[in-house]
Amino acid sequence: MLLSRKAFLLSALALGTAAATGGAQAQAWPTKPVRLVVGFPGGSTPDIAARVIAEPLAKALGQPVVVDNRAGASGNIAADIVAKATDDHTLGIVINGNLTSSKMLYPKLPYDPAKDFSYLSLIATAPLVLVATNDMPEGKAFLDAAKASGNKWNYGSVGVGSVGHLGMELLKSRVPGFQAEHVPYQGNPQVVTGMLGGQVQMALVPPGIALPQAQAGKLKAVGLTSGRSTLAPQIPPLADIGVRDFNLEVWTALLGPANLSQAAKTRIGEELARIMRTPEVRQSLFDKGWQPVGTSPEGMRLRVQEEAAIMTKIIQTRGIKIQ
Numbered sequence: 061m062l063l064s065r066k067a068f069l070l071s072a073l074a075l076g077t078a079a080a081t082g083g084a085q086a087q088a089w090p091t092k093p094v095r096l097v098v099g100f101p102g103g104s105t106p107d108i109a110a111r112v113i114a115e116p117l118a119k120a121l122g123q124p125v126v127v128d129n130r131a132g133a134s135g136n137i138a139a140d141i142v143a144k145a146t147d148d149h150t151l152g153i154v155i156n157g158n159l160t161s162s163k164m165l166y167p168k169l170p171y172d173p174a175k176d177f178s179y180l181s182l183i184a185t186a187p188l189v190l191v192a193t194n195d196m197p198e199g200k201a202f203l204d205a206a207k208a209s210g211n212k213w214n215y216g217s218v219g220v221g222s223v224g225h226l227g228m229e230l231l232k233s234r235v236p237g238f239q240a241e242h243v244p245y246q247g248n249p250q251v252v253t254g255m256l257g258g259q260v261q262m263a264l265v266p267p268g269i270a271l272p273q274a275q276a277g278k279l280k281a282v283g284l285t286s287g288r289s290t291l292a293p294q295i296p297p298l299a300d301i302g303v304r305d306f307n308l309e310v311w312t313a314l315l316g317p318a319n320l321s322q323a324a325k326t327r328i329g330e331e332l333a334r335i336m337r338t339p340e341v342r343q344s345l346f347d348k349g350w351q352p353v354g355t356s357p358e359g360m361r362l363r364v365q366e367e368a369a370i371m372t373k374i375i376q377t378r379g380i381k382i383q
Contacts, residue, residue, distance in 0.1 A: 099135030143171035184350035187286035189270035207237035216251035216260040268349030
């Protein structure tokens with residue numbers, strides 16, 4: 061059906077007005093400083109990732125972006141703050157566990173990872189490195205020795221339900237006969253101290269922790285929990301030494317509460333996509349042990365769903381519980 065000239069002009073005017081209104085609404089956000097809640101202390105890997113994006117995001121938005129560290133409960137305290145925020149200016153940086161395993165580990169978790177958030181983007185990922193004490197054999201010989209040791213060997217992690225803990229239990233499920241016992245610590249520095257002191261024989265730790273120790277000859281890097289990585293090109297994947305169907309990374313992601321306005325989601329999506337492409341941000345994250353990524357909200361959601369299924373299975377089959 062053909063429009064009259066008058067109808068065409070009115071239609072075009074309406075579309076232009078709608079587009080202008082939509083653009084104005086997007087530009088109207090933010091109207092005050094943005095709070096970026098991080099569930100871990102200053103200097104932690106999630107905090108480092110948050111501070112890398114905070115400054116360029118503040119410049120892009122024209123408002124301060126204030127990093128607010130609310131450590132505790134493996135990041136769940138901060139995640140709950142974000143879930144319950146109503147000011148339209150509170151965002152959060154979370155890690156894998158807050159969205160993929162916390163619901164299984166904490167029966168009284170005060171938020172629902174699938175319903176209480178607006179997923180915005182993955183920020184960065186990193187493989188874990190299986191490290192062992194320096195007197196251990198390398199490669200497949202290490203796995204053979206670990207299997208032969210039964211439950212006499214221990215492994216360290218930063219706590220029950222952490223990615224390092226669940227990752228090692230997943231590794232045990234992929235290597236029949238591997239029975240090392242779990243010893244939880246307060247942080248990765250304590251895990252390393254425990255290894256150097258002989259209390260534990262192995263651990264899964266980020267490259268930023270593993271590489272300095274391996275390069276100094278204090279610990280041995282056995283393999284990566286992912287494929288080849290530019291973060292640690294000298295370390296082979298665990299698949300190369302016989303561990304099949306095993307792929308695990310740690311990651312940080314940006315999210316907001318479920319009630320976050322469309323204007324906020326649109327503006328953040330546009331600005332963050334541009335920021336994550338800048339060489340300065342990418343290099344800064346890389347230098348701090350992260351592989352920069354940036355995804356769509358849907359890409360983030362799919363990643364969460366896939367990993368949640370894997371973690372749910374390992375928690376159930378291994379009977380892992382938070383005491």
